[in-house]
Amino acid sequence: MTNRIISALLFTSLSMTLWAADTPAPAVVVDQVKRVEVSSGFQTVGRVEATERVDILARVSGFLEKQSFVEGSDVTQGSELFLIEKDSYQIALQQAQAQLAGAQATQKNARTELTRAQALKKRNAVSQAQLDQKAAEYDQAKASVLQAQAGVKRAQLDLSYTQVTSPIAGRIGKANFSTGNLVTPSSGVLATVVNLDPIYVEISVSEKLLIDARRQGINTENPPFAPRLILADGSQYEHLGEFNFVDPEVDPNTDTIGVRATFPNPAHVLLPGQFVTVKIETKQPQFALTVPQSSVQKDREGFFVLAVDRNNIAQIRRVDVGEQFEGLWAIKSGLDQGDRIIVEGLQKAKPGKPVSPTQE
Template identity: 55%
Template sequence: MRCIDQLNGVVCFRHIVWLRIALTSFLAPMFIASSVLSAAEAPVPSVVVSLVSTQDVTPQVSHVGRVEAVAKVEILARVEGILEERSFREGSVVQKGDLLFRLETENYRLIVDQKKAELAGAQASLKNAQADLTRKQSLRKKKAISQADLDSAEAAEASAQANVLLAAAALKRAELDLSYTEIHSPITGQISRSRFSVGNLVNEQSGALATVTGIDPIYVTIALSEKLLIDARRQGLDLENPPVAPFLTLSDGSKFDQPGRFDYLSPEVSLTTDTMTARAVFPNPDRILIPGQFVTVSVRQKAPVSAILVPQVAVQKDQKGFFVLVIGEDSKAQVRYVTPGDQVETNWVIKDGLVEGERIIVQGIQKVRPNMPVNAVVGE
């Protein structure tokens, strides 16, 4: 009975082994198929891509510049008188020739009238002297008078001519003084506050009545390193047609929309700063630029330069060199070796290896392997 039990035990064990083998052989293909199915249904990684494009990489350097007025004129009184009228609004833009101040004129008109009368008297004396000279010349021919009488008549006529010239000059001076009672703006610009009010007595020693500042066009000056200009001087500086042009960025970060041009370079290096002053002139019709303010001056080469730029984060490096991951038409990642050039802010110039329009991965690179399909999303 024990042997039977043992035999039965052996039989039962053998049945269990064969049963496991049978089950394994039957279920193995199902497990393999399930694993393959799971791998096939694994989610495709999403990556952010950037389109390769050609961009402007024209060389430029930036400097801090200061805005300066093209002209600044102090308005002075050239004659003495009571200020009777102020014809401008303080802080406004005045045009060349606009009336700014008017002084009392009555006294100067009287002087003009007086000088006119003196001129008329001198002209009358001249006429009389000329007539007397003509008579004496005729008498001298007849030997009716002496040569001394004729010489005296000639001297009187010359003196009368001189008196006419003096009277005419005095009249012009009086008329000029009368014109100075009206003070006009010599330039177009923005006028300051008036330093004198109506009713004040002003003269040549009173100082500036107001100041007119020319702001269109306007200057911007920058200090350039002497070393920076060595190559430029070797090639020859041509201010009539310089190879570079200045562009402005304002203090709020916005770009000034008016183009400028260089018109002056100092002839010597400053002994204290080891720099040379360069000056550019800009149109300023909207009065955006104000004398004294600071701006950023970008000096750019006039001839534009274009190149392929890619973000630095897209460029990787291995033992073979620099590479990027390019998304092909089959939506798979491909390794593409490239030749990087200069750095432009957060981008790299790519000299060789990419063409415009290709898609490169810029985010999610760590999730991708070569020839792996990806879900590409174009970044902003």
């Protein structure tokens, strides 16, 4: 009886050994540890602002005779935008010129009278009082000429204001007054011109990021960080910006500091008032060893991954992890570039046991 029991146990043990030997290694998916470029920085929301914005106003009163631009088009600096009727201002200029001519004639006559009186005084033919009177009349005539000259310049200036021009180059908006309307200096904005290239993006850095931002170079003196933009459709703006202004004070109401960056905008993709996501990253590329986040596990001792050696044996590798980004986890230590790690089938793999790896 005892021999039968011993024989049965030996048979069972041999069967299990043979079964274990025939059991295939579990299939897993592996990926290699890669060294990739990573970005260091943070994201925030910014608002696009025009570098220049000018409200066009009427500087003289009159009826609008002409609108010289197409709404929404680009205009050059000094180009004509509106024309105000100029007849009354031409008449005023002619009147001022006539007054100047009269004042100059009076001055010429006063100069002659003064010269004659000075000659007569040498012969004691006139009194000193008479000579002083002629000198005063000459000085008054000179003052009248100066006043008339100022009147001519004022009339010329008013006449020039009838041609309303753009002080900057940019894109003009909608006209608020049409031809035939009476406009005055108090009528309000005739139209607005904004400069769209380059363009500003203004952001507010929170108090928590303020100290770190200062340490990492968020300033206008050759900062190591540079801003990039993510547009509303999720695409990345093609041009890199640069910081040109940092507010010297913290806003006590929001505990933030204002920062402004300049971006090229040749295609006018960015428009004032729109919101964009601003990514503030290092100018110089930075690299790190990375693994998929799905491969990293954690126990009481810390983070680890299951690596596969040359003999396809699963091994625990303790790792020191860094930042997470785009589905990856930066590895500070514990792995080398090219190491194979399990990314799928972790529940089937056992440390120290063989696996059947398939490259992802």
